[in-house]
Amino acid sequence: MIDLREIKERRDEIAANIKNRGMKVDIDQIIELQEERAQLLKRVDELRSKRNENAAKMKGKLDSDVRAQLIEEGKALKDEISQDETLLKEVEERYLSLAKTIPNYAHKGIPTGVGEDDNREIKRFGKPTTFTFTPKDHIELGEALDLVDFDTGTKVTGPKFYFLKNEAVYMSLALERYALDTLRKHGFTPVLTPDLAKEEILEGIGFNPRGEESNIYSIADTDLCLVGTAEITLGGYHANTILEKEALPIKFGGISHCFRREAGSAGQFSRGLYRVHQFSKVEMFVYTLPEESEKVHEQLLAIEEEIYQGLNLPYRVVDTCSGDLGAPAFRKYDIEAWMPGRGDYGEVTSTSNCTDYQARRLNIRYREEDGSIRHPHLLNGTTIAVSRTILAIMENYQREDGSIAMPSILVPYLGFSEIRG
Template structure:
């Protein structure tokens, strides 16, 4: 939820920046008109309540009864306006920082840097599905039989690679003060809304368990973020960094016809996520640190990648600034998104009522940030394709060899 005072006090600037994220200027005007009406009615109600107290002290029963009827009527009107006002405010995305690239789509994103050398094969490279099938690492045919499309079995060394990626991420990030956490994979609707994920619900991308009134989390951040909902932390404890692992679920309702084969865009995937609760004065610095951790993790896997700053029209709804890391996929001769890294400022904290108490004794809203450590399925794709060998095997990056127990995957299994 955005800071309403930014709309009230810096209307033109806030409106201009919100428009770059796709919000119509009329919606800002509608909200401000409703907000003005709401504040006026609050003042009128306070006046009537004060008058009611006066009559009550004077034991003027008749006058008190008359005013009490008016107070009840005004309270109901305010309740209805508050509901309308709150519903309208949920449609407002976070306001982007002024220096974020302005644009309407991914075509306007800005490549900041490319890192690493793309593999030069002396043979015709295979795509990950072919490698996965030949080495019996990925089975999407049988998973379709069991669960339908957009699922996949990981088997044999692919499972060991996943476990290795998880352990590598946790070991690396714990050295930087990250606390390990395993979050729930289900979340109450109110918490998902508070996290600024209303579009995730309204666009039918979330799986919903109606009987229990719970959504399946679409990302690890969805349930790590509400950890301190309704709580107040001490300023001295900031930043608080968490690294979590969970299985995530998405209907991929808006991606019909895109990446329908394989494990790139699936209903169920595993993810290692970084999440930070930060001081507002230091959240941009924390954002750069999270991005640095991401780059270190990708580089440790000996993968070529690029860092992209996301434009206003393509960034996430709760984000004030967003970076993506895209990793090179040889079979497609292009980079594909494998990581995102976002500073949501106080947008989520306001919805969650998550605060910290400063040294002055005053409470303030936290800033929250999230960053992918490893989206497992996508990293497996990058590992298989970039590290394939001429004999049809897969070279294991040095940092994962101790976890996987081998230097190369090179022999298909005999099981059917």
């Protein structure tokens, strides 16, 4: 949520931002509701003040007719207050539910555009892998080497679920260890979080469990959802608290079990490990001082690059355009690794600076030296998306004889240096 005290003075800026992001939010309606709410609140406050005054008069001994008259006045006030309070509550609910849909401000430097195609490539590492033979995609490789079993995933759980088997299991664990060790070196606290979170926490982070494009699984008869990412639980960690300034930055490195509905995305086009309902990630989550968040954002991107350079996978970095940002993000960088099976780059990490947008809704604050209270900035980033990285390694490291070499940096974690049938 943005700072609602600013919506009048920054109205034009907000309206332009909504448009650039391709969203439909009626800012003027929200401003009207805000004014309506302010008037009602003022009236209710005045009435309550009168009620308190009236009640205070009755503290001591009084003549019974004086008391009777005061009681009558009090009763009248009570009725009036409860009417206005009901009205205020209605207006407030409408106001807040709409105000929450206003997206975060966006960084001035990002490209304006509607979708993926408008993202700006800002860097490339390596060159798309070339082969002296006809390369296979990871589905073929996975079947041939008995590493990934989609058919059984479909049978047991459903389409877009899969079993990882044999060396792929070790790859998964090795990637997690590699990522965690790298994060620890950079001062992150390793964390394993619950895979379920309350809806209020989801909403605070900016997911709408009940929204139309809900991308997460709700648990029937509870207010819990499977988390789409540890971003949710790591952000919820400090919900409703006031942090001391010295505690910042707080840097968490969490293993994240991710669940995605991916409704409507079934079909041949998205076969394989690229788009699945469940996968694991190692996630970075940082609470920082507002004046440092842009610097930290660059650091998160640098860590992601360090990881993929360590794996020696060709990739490019894109600065995400306004239409593709997601409501909480102020700026977002994605790393896209080369995936020979797709013949294109595919997203493997994403790091967002959400400034104070999530912190405000989660009610996370910190105290400045002068005693004032502000919202810290929250950032998140993927260190490793396990399934997509396994995909990229399989396809980029395959050899003509059908075996797959392993990135040397993983070998100590794996205990083997190649996979062959």
